[in-house]
Amino acid sequence: MVLDLKICPACGDRAERPRVESGLLVCAVCAHRWPFRRLPLFALTGPSGAGKSTVGPLLARRLGDLALVVEQDVLWTGALRDDVPGHPAFRSTWLRMAAMLHQNGRPVVLCGTVAPPEFERLPERVFFSDVHYLALVSEPDALRKRLLARPAWREWDEERVEEMLEFNEWLQAEAPAMEPPVELFDTTHIPVEDAVDHVEKWVRGLLSGAQRPSEAIG
Incomplete structure (x- = not known):
């Protein structure tokens, strides 16, 4: 095997x-x-600066042995980073990795910027019973301030910030109509712990209505 x-x-x-x-x-x-094991995948998405990287480590401690919380950017390198627009090779690699992790019996919570069209059309989507999307979003001024405050090595210049602001706006406008729909959670005025609470409840609530991970063997 x-x-x-x-x-x-x-x-x-x-x-x-x-x-x-x-x-x-x-x-x-x-x-x-x-x-x-054909388990659900949880995509904690949203624009950079909305709180995914802050929520992720705290969420990993909260979920314990219920789920695996992983950061998308660890594979944002080499040929995967130089892929064509939409980065299908990068997305496919992540789905393959998550599917392999699922064979250990726990679902993956993937923290990274992604939208349903970038996952749902890929061949590797078949490995998952469902893909659930929760997007952390923010008001534009707050998002701009957070991105420009990042360390220089992250290379957030004005052009890149504007692109992320456009994605933030597009995501909030299109989320309900996507297939599947994307749930939104605005972090602009929310303490970190409250954001972690919300994401934890989202994961636990969806899992409570599904088969227990250790039993979900195809």
Whole structure:
């Protein structure tokens, strides 16, 4: 058995478009079928500066052994960073990584800037029972101030800040109409602990209505 769900454990073929039938992965080459944990993925998204990196470490302590909280930017490097617009290779790599982590029995909370169109159309989306999206957003003036206050090595110049402000505005306008819809939470005037409370309740609430992670084997 291999952890990479794109690779058939029987013949070793690497699927470009993985297939799931009746809760089992199916090899298109040898027709081998094998079970896997198909868990929900939680995307804690939103513009840079809205609080994801602040909430993430505190959320990891709160959720304990219920879920794994990971930071998207650790893979924002090399060829993945130089990908075409939309960064499908970067997004696909993250979905593959999350799916492998899910085989340990705990769902992943991914902290990073992403929108449903960037995940939902990818072949690796089939590895997840659901992808839930919660976006931390902010009022423009507060977001601008936070971004410009960041260390110089993060390279937040005016042009990049404006791009993020546009994304912040677009996300708030389009979130309800996306498929699936994106839940919004404004952090402008919210203490950090209250933001962590909100995200924790979001994760726990969605998991409480689903199968327990350790039992969710396809």
